[in-house]
Amino acid sequence: MRHRFSLFTTIVTFFALILGNLVVATNSGDACGTDWPKCNGNFFPDIANYQQVIEYSHRAFTGLLGFIILINAIIAIKRRVKGEKLVTIFAFASLFILILQSLVGGLNVLLGTPPGFTTIDVTVSLTLLVSLIFLTIALKRKPVTELSEEAVMEQRNARKLYYPAVVSISLLYFEIVLGAFFKHSAASKVMLDIPAKEQLISSKLIATALYDSHGIINTVVVISSLLILFYAYRYKVNQIVSLLYLLFITLTGLTGFLSVSNNLGVISTSSHMIITTITLSLGAILIGNTGFGLYVRTRVLAPLPTSNKRKAS
Numbered sequence: 001m002r003h004r005f006s007l008f009t010t011i012v013t014f015f016a017l018i019l020g021n022l023v024v025a026t027n028s029g030d031a032c033g034t035d036w037p038k039c040n041g042n043f044f045p046d047i048a049n050y051q052q053v054i055e056y057s058h059r060a061f062t063g064l065l066g067f068i069i070l071i072n073a074i075i076a077i078k079r080r081v082k083g084e085k086l087v088t089i090f091a092f093a094s095l096f097i098l099i100l101q102s103l104v105g106g107l108n109v110l111l112g113t114p115p116g117f118t119t120i121d122v123t124v125s126l127t128l129l130v131s132l133i134f135l136t137i138a139l140k141r142k143p144v145t146e147l148s149e150e151a152v153m154e155q156r157n158a159r160k161l162y163y164p165a166v167v168s169i170s171l172l173y174f175e176i177v178l179g180a181f182f183k184h185s186a187a188s189k190v191m192l193d194i195p196a197k198e199q200l201i202s203s204k205l206i207a208t209a210l211y212d213s214h215g216i217i218n219t220v221v222v223i224s225s226l227l228i229l230f231y232a233y234r235y236k237v238n239q240i241v242s243l244l245y246l247l248f249i250t251l252t253g254l255t256g257f258l259s260v261s262n263n264l265g266v267i268s269t270s271s272h273m274i275i276t277t278i279t280l281s282l283g284a285i286l287i288g289n290t291g292f293g294l295y296v297r298t299r300v301l302a303p304l305p306t307s308n309k310r311k312a313s
Contacts, residue, residue, distance in 0.1 A: 002079040003139035009072040010132040014281065016065050017125055019058045021273035024118065024184075026266055031055040032109075062105065069098050069132070076135055081143045081298045090135035097128040115200040116185040123177050126277070130284045137288030141296040155293045157235035161228055161242070162290040168224035169283035172249070175217040176276055179256065182210045183264075192263055211260070218253045225249045228286065238289050241282060248279040 031051035032039035039045045039059075045052035073091040080087040101124045108114075108121050144151075182188050185200035187207035201207050225246040232242035255272035262268045 003136050005075050006072055006132065006136040006139050009068050010129070010136050012065055012068055013129050013132055014277065016058075016061055017129060017277050018274055019054075019061055020122075020125060021277070022270060023054055023058050024122075024269075024273070026051060026054055032059070066098060066102065069094055069128075072132075072135075076139060079139065081296060083298070084138075084143075084296055086138040086292060086296075087135065090131055090138055094128065094131045094135060097124060097131055100124055101128055115196075115198040116181060118184040119177065119180045122180045122184075126173070126176065126280060129277070129281065133281060133284040134288050134292075137285065137292055138296075141292060141294060143298045144295045145298055151295055154237070155295070158237040158290045158293075160235050160290075161231050161238060161286065164224060164228050164231060165283065165286040165290055168221055168228060169280070169287055171217055171224065172221050172280060172283055175214060175221060176280060178210065178214050178217065179276070182207070182214060183269075187211075188260070188264055192260065194263060214256070215253070218249075218256070222246070222249050222253065238286060241285055241289065245279065245282045245286060248275055248282060251275045252279050 031049065032045065032055045039052055039056045045056040047053060073095050076087050076091040101121070104121050104124050108117055111117065186196040186198065187201035187210050188194075189196040190199060190201055190204055191207040191211055201210070225242075229242045229246050232239045252272070252275050255268065255275050259265070259268040259272045
């Protein structure tokens with residue numbers, strides 16, 4: 001069970017993203033000002049101000065998460081089997097993305113959350129979550145010296161879902177980034193005629209085009225998820241994950257529509273963000289399960305040659 005700590009790290013990262021979504025949904029990004037690690041010059045937030053509490057909690061939680069991800073990478077590298085490249089790649093990738101996310105998040109605070117900039121923060125954070133999911137799946141693989149015929153056939157069937165999953169999740173990822181830009185650029189408020197302090201997109205025509213493009217991509221992703229589900233039941237692999245992926249893709253579109261219909265209400269917007277994060281996580285699990293295999297071949301050292309005994313003369 002060498003993947004347990006990595007699974008724990010992934011779950012903690014997921015909740016950090018949920019807390020970050022709450023910061024965005026409640027417009028708490030500027031609650032603590034540009035002070036860091038302080039909150040408006042104080043070491044503790046004003047408890048009476050819920051926005052300060054949310055923003056400060058997010059900062060503290062992500063700071064702790066950084067140490068957990070560092071420890072996770074060290075443990076993962078120590079637990080890899082000889083010749084296991086995927087674990088090494090994703091362990092170092094998680095550290096690199098963590099550093100990048102810290103820089104982007106710090107700039108977002110110091111610049112006072114400029115319109116549209118939070119989209120970069122969201123994109124990098126989701127990439128970090130995906131890298132940790134991939135690391136967990138890579139560690140979950142069972143080390144074996146030889147693969148049985150059944151194992152080979154099982155991995156071959158799972159591979160049938162890999163390329164459809166990659167295409168679908170890539171489109172989903174682009175859809176999420178586009179949706180984040182639609183919100184953080186204030187294009188959503190422009191389209192709904194809601195006053196905004198800062199606007200990166202001021203044209204209602206462009207704002208509407210972004211929203212329509214987001215909806216079209218979501219429709220394509222739903223269709224691709226149906227194809228994945230078809231392959232899953234045909235080859236009898238990853239059936240539950242494929243079904244959940246289709247379900248949450250549908251919920252993503254529904255909650256997105258409700259969020260706009262409710263004029264970007266906190267509850268509907270938060271629900272949409274949470275469901276979107278779960279959907280991307282399910283997609284990453286699909287890619288990992290179908291692309292990485294269930295087993296990892298270990299290298300076995302060849303036995304040392306035995307010395308020939310000299311024949312007695």
